[in-house]
Amino acid sequence: MLIKIIDGLNEAVGRVVSCVAAIFAVLILFDVVMRYVFHLPTRWGFDVTKQLFGFYFIMLGGYALRHQSHVRVDLLIERLTPTWRRWVEVLGYPIFFFPFAWIFMSKSYEFALRSWKQGETTYGAVQLPVYPLKMAMTVAAVLLFIQGVSEFLKLVLNKEN
Template sequence: MNALKKISKFLDNTNDWVGKVSSWSVIIMMLLVVYEVVSRRIFNSPTIWTFEVTTMVFGFHFMMVAAYGVLHKVMVSVDMLYEKFSAKKQAILDLITYTIFFMPFVIGVLYGSSKFAWISWLQKEVSWTAFAPPLYPFKAIIPVAFFFLLLQGISEMIKRIVILAEGEKSHD
């Protein structure tokens, strides 16, 4: 069990670090929006690029902090019955739902988005707008983010297995 706990802790620490580093992209978004507002409202000189870049940075932010959100349980849930279950029953239910819903979805998106990103890289895909920034680096974020989600899903399942094996409330 100690090996499983170490693996889970490593995966948690990895996703915690990735989430914290990625969360700084909010500062970039804020600066872009402020720049556009000042350009548009004060200098009457709107840009053609800030909206698109802000959208891309938001996509990066949203995708890359997803595993961090799973780690810290910030997702919305309705657990009127779940909270009444014992730790072992919660662990069993979690293992079932991770196996049936979470993992197949994450693996499916990881697989599909990897092909999607690879084609984009091969084509050196750019946006259809007048600004025409490269899209392929941002499309590559999708499989990267789902890879981190997969790692966090594995960590969460390990935690539930430890609870079932040792009867612990949590190993965090």
């Protein structure tokens, strides 16, 4: 049940966040047309698309892990039997993944909280708030961590996606 809830949450977040790609594609196209066709570049276009891309990239970590789309070093385990490969992955989660994800969660939370308290903004021509993007890092870290729990449970319980 827990596995289905976590997988479903990251699936839903991934599908919703993937729509952001269309939004920033339209914004980039708009900015390019304004700049090169009408010679009226926007002051905000670069900053907004940069923040949207950062949001898009960071928020899809849990979704990517759910679909086994993360970069992996399979050179070491590709020659192992499926059983040995599974056990190497089972050990890899508590040794490598969970400590990394915990540090990512705790440090991104501190980072976001400091930004929120300072009312941090970009330093460009248009001063956009930065703290929403930094808060998204914390949410993304939590989503990645709980998806790691799901993947770990699947390995231990020998369940398929």
